[in-house]
Each structure stands twice: as structure tokens, then as C-alpha cells.
Amino acid sequence: MNVRKTSVRSIPSRLRPVGVIRSTLRSRKNAPRQGSEGAPDAWLEVHPWAADGLHRLVVGDEILVITWFHRARRDVLQVRPRSDPRNPITGVFATRSPDRPNPLGLHPVVVRAIEGTRLRIGPIEAIDGTPVIDIKPVLR
Amino acid sequence: MNVRKTSVRSIPSRLRPVGVIRSTLRSRKNAPRQGSEGAPDAWLEVHPWAADGLHRLVVGDEILVITWFHRARRDVLQVRPRSDPRNPITGVFATRSPDRPNPLGLHPVVVRAIEGTRLRIGPIEAIDGTPVIDIKPVLR
Numbered sequence: 169m170n171v172r173k174t175s176v177r178s179i180p181s182r183l184r185p186v187g188v189i190r191s192t193l194r195s196r197k198n199a200p201r202q203g204s205e206g207a208p209d210a211w212l213e214v215h216p217w218a219a220d221g222l223h224r225l226v227v228g229d230e231i232l233v234i235t236w237f238h239r240a241r242r243d244v245l246q247v248r249p250r251s252d253p254r255n256p257i258t259g260v261f262a263t264r265s266p267d268r269p270n271p272l273g274l275h276p277v278v279v280r281a282i283e284g285t286r287l288r289i290g291p292i293e294a295i296d297g298t299p300v301i302d303i304k305p306v307l308r
Numbered sequence: 309m310n311v312r313k314t315s316v317r318s319i320p321s322r323l324r325p326v327g328v329i330r331s332t333l334r335s336r337k338n339a340p341r342q343g344s345e346g347a348p349d350a351w352l353e354v355h356p357w358a359a360d361g362l363h364r365l366v367v368g369d370e371i372l373v374i375t376w377f378h379r380a381r382r383d384v385l386q387v388r389p390r391s392d393p394r395n396p397i398t399g400v401f402a403t404r405s406p407d408r409p410n411p412l413g414l415h416p417v418v419v420r421a422i423e424g425t426r427l428r429i430g431p432i433e434a435i436d437g438t439p440v441i442d443i444k445p446v447l448r
Binding site: 218221231234305 | 358361364374398402404408409442444
């Protein structure tokens with residue numbers, strides 16, 4: 169029995185975006201590398217079918233927004249962190265590079281405002297049009 | 309132009325597990341709800357094709373392991389947190405429920421040991437056979 173194959177097969181479905189980022193950041197090249205590095209606030213538009221999942225989220229909550237870096241490369245396993253040639257070659261699992269086998273972004277943000285199914289959040293370095301996969305509360 | 313549809317379409321591929329959890333926890337029913345609630349250490353077996361991504365990870369590193377809760381329900385948008393009937397109905401995006409549209413688990417753990425492509429990590433509440441989707445360093 170090949171246990172590894174069983175595990176690979178056990179992901180039955182594609183990711184289904186629950187929302188999308190609407191930001192003034194339009195290109196990956198100009199985006200900060202982390203939210204804490206001068207990134208702007210943005211809108212998280214939750215798709216109507218998923219809006220019931222927002223119940224009891226309130227302004228001021230600290231949340232983790234998980235995105236899919238749709239412009240990333242999935243065939244990269246090693247990088248120089250921050251694309252800086254002075255940094256040593258490093259495995260992507262030891263870096264926050266967006267280029268990685270499953271290009272998930274993890275963004276700790278604060279909920280600034282809620283307007284219907286739109287959340288004003290920030291700071292966040294994700295570019296306009298980035299799909300949102302999940303939203304989780306920060307645990308204390 | 310329907311921008312939402314464009315975003316949904318922009319996730320081109322399935323998730324590809326980079327590894328699997330090998331744990332003494334065998335069923336979701338018996339698993340702690342968070343790693344900090346008495347969960348054991350476990351092995352993270354990285355699949356051979358992804359092993360280059362581990363370069364420069366070392367014992368003692370604090371990492372975030374992202375899993376796919378393969379036993380979760382994806383059609384649930386509201387729950388009572390911790391399955392406690394005394395808790396109010398809450399949107400899944402305001403909880404850490406494994407039942408959610410994209411059942412990603414987020415596990416902060418410490419690397420206890422490294423043996424080839426296997427990482428000893430913990431504490432972690434994920435059950436045996438849980439696919440691992442990504443590994444990220446904790447940012448300070």
C-alpha cells in the first residue's frame with residue numbers, strides 16, 4: 169500500500185474563493201513584501217454565497233486572511249529571501265516567498281469597517297484581484 | 309464584466325500536498341481542538357519531490373504548518389464554537405472550526421528534530437493522514 173499516494177488523492181476538490189481583495193496595489197512588483205512594511209488598507213469583498221460565514225465578526229477584530237497568490241510560480245522550491253542576491257539560497261518552506269508549491273498568502277490584519285459583505289482591512293500587501301480562500305480569527 | 313467570476317476562475321489548479329502528518333491521533337473525535345490543549349508531537353513527512361523546500365530549516369525553528377482537514381465538511385457556514393450548545397451561532401470566519409468552505413488548518417509548532425525529509429513537530433492536533441499544504445516560518 170502506498171500511503172503517500174492515498175494522501176495525495178485525498179484532496180477531492182479545488183479551492184473555492186470566498187472573496188476577493190480590492191486594493192490600490194495593482195502589480196506585484198510595486199507591492200510591499202509584508203503588510204507591516206507600509207502596505208495600505210484594502211477591501212475584502214466576500215462573495216454572496218459565503219456571507220453567512222461573517223456572522224459575529226466585528227470592527228476591531230484581528231483576523232488572518234488567507235489568500236491565493238494567483239500570480240506566483242508553483243514550480244519554485246528554493247529562493248534568495250526577499251529577492252536579495254546577498255541572501256543565501258533558502259528552501260521556500262523557510263521563507264515567506266509567494267513562489268511555492270501551493271502559493272497561499274497569510275495576512276494578519278485588523279477589521280477597520282464592515283459594510284454589508286465588504287470588510288475594510290489592513291494593512292495588507294496583497295494586490296488587487298487576489299482571491300481570498302479563508303478568514304480566521306487570531307487566537308490569544 | 310463580472311469581476312467576481314474572473315477571480316473565481318483564476319485559481320487554475322488543485323492543491324498539491326507537500327507532505328503528510330503521521331500522528332498517534334487517529335480520529336477527529338479524540339483530537340484536542342488546539343495544539344496548545346494537550347496535543348502530542350507528530351511527524352511531518354515531506355514528499356520527496358518537495359524536499360528541496362526544507363533547505364535551511366533547523367531544529368528549534370517556529371513554523372506554521374498549513375494542513376487540509378480532509379475529514380471536514382465544506383458546506384458549513386455557521387457553527388456553535390467548540391460544538392458547545394451554550395455558545396451562540398457564529399459564522400465560521402469568526403471561528404477556528406475545521407468545517408468551512410476551504411478547510412485549511414493553521415498550526416503553529418516548533419521543529420523538535422529533523423531526520424532526512426521528516427520533521428518532528430509539535431504540539432499539533434491534526435490527525436494521522438492529514439495532508440500538509442504549506443510550511444511557513446513564523447515572522448517576528
